[in-house]
Amino acid sequence: xxxxxxxxxxxxxLADSLNPATIVTITLILLxxxxxxxxxxxxxxxxxxxTVFILGAVIFLGxxxxxxxxxxxxxxxxxxxxxxxxxxxxxTGYRRLKDRPRKGIGLPSWFGIGTAFPxxxxxxxxxxxxxxxxxxxxxxxxxxxxxxxxGLLVLAGYAIIYCVPCLILLALGIAHGDKVRERLxxxxxxxxxxxxxxxxxAAVLYLxxxxxxxxxxxxx
Numbered sequence: 001x002x003x004x005x006x007x008x009x010x011x012x013x014l015a016d017s018l019n020p021a022t023i024v025t026i027t028l029i030l031l032x033x034x035x036x037x038x039x040x041x042x043x044x045x046x047x048x049x050x051t052v053f054i055l056g057a058v059i060f061l062g063x064x065x066x067x068x069x070x071x072x073x074x075x076x077x078x079x080x081x082x083x084x085x086x087x088x089x090x091x092t093g094y095r096r097l098k099d100r101p102r103k104g105i106g107l108p109s110w111f112g113i114g115t116a117f118p119x120x121x122x123x124x125x126x127x128x129x130x131x132x133x134x135x136x137x138x139x140x141x142x143x144x145x146x147x148x149x150x151g152l153l154v155l156a157g158y159a160i161i162y163c164v165p166c167l168i169l170l171a172l173g174i175a176h177g178d179k180v181r182e183r184l185x186x187x188x189x190x191x192x193x194x195x196x197x198x199x200x201x202a203a204v205l206y207l208x209x210x211x212x213x214x215x216x217x218x219x220x
Contacts, residue, residue, distance in 0.1 A: 001141070001146050006154070008140065009140065009158065010161070012133035012136055013158045015133045016161075017162050018165065019131070021126075022045075022048050022120075022123060022127075025044060025107070026170055027188060029044065030173045030180070030181060035112075038170070039116075040112065044117065044123075044166075045167060045170070046117060046120065047124070048123065048163055049163050051121045051125050052128075052158065052159040056138060056159070061148070079218070082214070082217035083217040085130075085213045085217075086217055088130055088132075089207070092206045093202075093210060097203045099195050099197055104193065141154065
């Protein structure tokens with residue numbers, strides 16, 4: 001593995017770490033969980049980290065084996081990744097063409113210290129189809145014929161990077177307590193109430209990005 005590839009994967013991991021699903025969940029834990037919020041949040045993060053690593057390892061090992069036996073296997077892997085990204089951008093663009101009431105969200109009633117880990121697995125696993133930097137990183141490693149040991153080590157680092165924003169948010173919550181919760185509550189109220197106004201400019205931008213990503217997916 002070259003330094004250039006490692007830096008590229010680092011950049012992909014940092015982009016992937018800005019994941020609303022996990023960040024919002026940590027925010028909700030800090031705001032609403034009264035018993036053992038820190039332990040629950042850490043358990044959730046461990047669940048998310050484990051999911052990223054284990055699924056990544058399965059895909060990496062499986063894609064590596066397929067690349068050895070299936071003609072153009074990596075080409076199709078790349079196309080699938082960018083096709084999913086294009087569809088996501090098209091849907092986002094369409095949604096920006098009309099006003100939408102913001103809806104508050106909350107943790108499920110069964111969430112607690114004992115269910116935080118599986119909830120982390122569930123939330124992260126459900127969101128991975130949208131995490132195209134994750135799949136691009138794996139595809140790059142397979143394409144570079146990265147060894148199994150090195151690939152798994154890089155995936156472990158990627159999983160840690162993926163959880164860095166959640167860990168930072170949790171650390172701030174532990175260190176500053178009520179002050180951080182007050183600010184998080186203001187941010188939450190801003191995005192959970194009112195109406196998201198339609199934006200033709202934003203819709204066009206998302207649609208153009210979708211076209212560009214789709215072109216990459218269909219490129220020979």
